[in-house]
Amino acid sequence: MNLRPATLAQIDEVITHYPVKRSAVLPLLHLIQEEAGYISNEAIEWVAQKLELQPINVYEVVTFYPMFRQKPIGRRHIKVCRTLSCALTGSYQVCEQFQKEFGCAPGEISPDGEATVEFVECLASCGTGPVVMIDDDLHEKVDCARARELSDQIKAAARARPQP
Amino acid sequence: MPAPQQRRLIFAHIDEPGYTRDLACYRKHGGYEVMKRAFARPPAELIDEVKKSGLRGRGGAGFSCGLKWTLVDRKSGKPIYLIVNADESEPGTFKDRYILHQDPHQLLEGMMITCWANNVQQAYIYIRGEMPHGARILETAIAEARAANLCGPNILGTNYSCEIYVHRGAGAYICGEETGLIESLEGKRPYPRIKPPYFPAVLGLYQCPTIVNNVETLCHVKHIADMGGDAYAQIGTPNNTGTRLLCVSGHVRRPGYYEFEVGKITMGQLLNEVCGGPLPGRTFKAVIPGGSSAKVLRFGEKFKIKQKDGSVVELGVEDLPMDFDTLAAAGTMGGSGGVIVMDDSTDMVAALANINAFYAHESCGQCTPCREGSLWMKKISSRMVHGEARPEDGELIRTVADQIAGRTICAFGEACSWPTQSFVAKFGEEFKGYASAPKSTGSMPLV
Ligand SMILES: Cc1cc2nc3c(=O)[nH]c(=O)nc-3n(C[C@H](O)[C@H](O)[C@H](O)COP(=O)(O)O)c2cc1C
Numbered sequence: 001m002n003l004r005p006a007t008l009a010q011i012d013e014v015i016t017h018y019p020v021k022r023s024a025v026l027p028l029l030h031l032i033q034e035e036a037g038y039i040s041n042e043a044i045e046w047v048a049q050k051l052e053l054q055p056i057n058v059y060e061v062v063t064f065y066p067m068f069r070q071k072p073i074g075r076r077h078i079k080v081c082r083t084l085s086c087a088l089t090g091s092y093q094v095c096e097q098f099q100k101e102f103g104c105a106p107g108e109i110s111p112d113g114e115a116t117v118e119f120v121e122c123l124a125s126c127g128t129g130p131v132v133m134i135d136d137d138l139h140e141k142v143d144c145a146r147a148r149e150l151s152d153q154i155k156a157a158a159r160a161r162p163q164p
Numbered sequence: 165m166p167a168p169q170q171r172r173l174i175f176a177h178i179d180e181p182g183y184t185r186d187l188a189c190y191r192k193h194g195g196y197e198v199m200k201r202a203f204a205r206p207p208a209e210l211i212d213e214v215k216k217s218g219l220r221g222r223g224g225a226g227f228s229c230g231l232k233w234t235l236v237d238r239k240s241g242k243p244i245y246l247i248v249n250a251d252e253s254e255p256g257t258f259k260d261r262y263i264l265h266q267d268p269h270q271l272l273e274g275m276m277i278t279c280w281a282n283n284v285q286q287a288y289i290y291i292r293g294e295m296p297h298g299a300r301i302l303e304t305a306i307a308e309a310r311a312a313n314l315c316g317p318n319i320l321g322t323n324y325s326c327e328i329y330v331h332r333g334a335g336a337y338i339c340g341e342e343t344g345l346i347e348s349l350e351g352k353r354p355y356p357r358i359k360p361p362y363f364p365a366v367l368g369l370y371q372c373p374t375i376v377n378n379v380e381t382l383c384h385v386k387h388i389a390d391m392g393g394d395a396y397a398q399i400g401t402p403n404n405t406g407t408r409l410l411c412v413s414g415h416v417r418r419p420g421y422y423e424f425e426v427g428k429i430t431m432g433q434l435l436n437e438v439c440g441g442p443l444p445g446r447t448f449k450a451v452i453p454g455g456s457s458a459k460v461l462r463f464g465e466k467f468k469i470k471q472k473d474g475s476v477v478e479l480g481v482e483d484l485p486m487d488f489d490t491l492a493a494a495g496t497m498g499g500s501g502g503v504i505v506m507d508d509s510t511d512m513v514a515a516l517a518n519i520n521a522f523y524a525h526e527s528c529g530q531c532t533p534c535r536e537g538s539l540w541m542k543k544i545s546s547r548m549v550h551g552e553a554r555p556e557d558g559e560l561i562r563t564v565a566d567q568i569a570g571r572t573i574c575a576f577g578e579a580c581s582w583p584t585q586s587f588v589a590k591f592g593e594e595f596k597g598y599a600s601a602p603k604s605t606g607s608m609p610l611v
């Protein structure tokens with residue numbers, strides 16, 4: 001496991017928050033996913049060793065919680081709220097719009113690698129639906145026109161990025 | 165009757181121009197003064213104030229906060245933990261979000277008073293994974309408070325120490341259930357624990373006595389410590405004291421978050437006046453008053469509600485005061501304060517199918533009736549919407565729901581059955597005639 005020194009330092013610090021090491025499973029997985037993009041088998045074994053657990057103890061956590069993933073996703077993660085209040089205000093159409101913009105099916109990486117679009121359950125902002133999270137940021141009252149705008153911004157940022 | 169004015173205790177500074185979430189601003193508005201006074205009082209006195217206040221939990225169950233604290237096992241010799249439930253995952257609920265993002269020190273002050281009152285030396289804030297900014301804001305606020313000696317070692321020069329840490333969830337609704345939350349905080353799958361014996365007050369985090377309270381509940385504690393339990397109990401209505409944050413979403417002109425004295429505003433005043441009524445050209449059809457788990461109410465139905473003096477009055481949905489007891493008497497609940505409104509454009513079968521998809525996705529899978537039942541309710545209701553409805557389907561899912569509630573480890577069993585039971589009971593004709601009925605126009609796809 002190749003983690004940045006800063007991440008390793010955060011990992012060692014967060015373990016001290018708990019009287020029982022095992023409690024640090026979720027924080028460690030978050031830190032690793034933030035750096036690596038997903039949780040690999042190697043990461044599962046590394047966390048298990050770090051916290052003196054069996055790999056299965058970590059694996060069963062990774063497979064249960066919706067936010068942890070075992071495969072890479074697109075550069076930007078677009079999560080559209082599917083639950084009732086947002087659906088009542090149009091989230092199904094918004095999700096479809098994003099998929100059309102990036103040409104991908106739910107949960108898949110777009111052909112250009114730029115985005116993964118998926119439905120998630122209630123994001124606790126039901127009064128300003130439909131709501132969408134793009135990476136860490138919440139976007140409120142996103143109708144189809146706004147979905148197009150947000151998609152255009154993502155695509156423009158991609159074009160502006162220096163090509164490797 | 166015109167709607168009463170909002171009474172903003174918890175949301176006093178939410179959205180206030182110029183109000184910032186840093187310690188300096190909080191202090192400028194009198195922040196941590198209540199805590200200082202509380203720390204000069206014996207803990208038992210503070211517990212008494214909370215008991216006198218009549219405060220009921222704002223996380224969903226409406227359980228007496230004072231009683232919860234009294235049940236804590238203080239003789240075990242084990243440490244006592246406080247966990248703040250900031251999972252805010254009940255669909256329709258979006259109130260704790262604003263406290264966490266805009267006024268984190270209010271929560272911290274409420275927490276510290278609670279910790280002092282209950283001799284807690286280690287507290288955790290369990291915040292849902294989808295609020296990464298909220299988690300960072302809390303961490304900054306804790307660091308500020310710690311640097312100012314308001315938490316951490318030897319608080320305010322006393323020999324009392326208490327640390328607060330933030331713990332992030334990872335997208336699972338069941339982590340809002342307090343024993344599932346505890347398992348999650350222990351680093352495991354959030355499988356709820358069976359009660360008895362695992363009452364958090366006795367066998368909670370690491371098998372130690374643990375208090376789990378909602379974010380809003382703990383903010384109320386600060387105001388109770390400030391004004392005293394008796395004064396607080398004068399706000400609201402008897403047995404339904406204080407103010408309450410109400411979150412309105414769905415088909416109204418002005419959805420949003422509002423704070424009113426409990427029981428002083430009716431559903432009709434809230435929806436028609438405060439929220440501006442139905443969308444143009446529409447009428448209200450149904451409302452879920454306390455988060456998606458609460459039973460739906462149908463506009464036009466009448467409830468026989470027993471009054472305090474023993475007399476019985478007949479009330480319509482619009483006449484129901486928004487308090488715990490009246491909503492329970494109307495067969496539903498105040499729950500988490502999430503009011504979800506549906507107008508006459510709404511296809512009730514599709515709305516139920518949407519809710520059922522949520523519960524099927526979120527069941528933790530431990531109990532067979534819940535795991536299988538929630539899935540079948542989803543499958544059958546979605547099949548109905550997707551062109552294969554049979555007249556008996558409504559009754560079929562109702563029998564599935566009837567076999568879940570009361571037969572599971574945690575209250576998710578009830579939470580996932582109540583929508584189906586109430587939708588089918590109240591909109592049975594829509595379910596029966598679904599195959600042949602023309603679909604309502606202008607409605608949004610819900611599944
Ligand atoms: C399925 C389920 C989900 C829940 N989700 C939440 C939640 O997101 N936030 C919350 O505060 N309480 C939630 N609760 C209620 C908690 O179990 C617990 O009663 C509450 O946190 C206690 O705090 P209070 O007494 O201050 O309300 C949930 C309960 C169940 C059964």
Ligand code: SF4
Nearest residue numbers: 528530531534572574
């Ligand atoms: S009722 Fe459902 S959510 Fe609760 S423990 Fe059982 S399977 Fe899990």
Ligand code: FES
Nearest residue numbers: 081086123125126
């Ligand atoms: S239903 Fe979409 S944020 Fe709650």
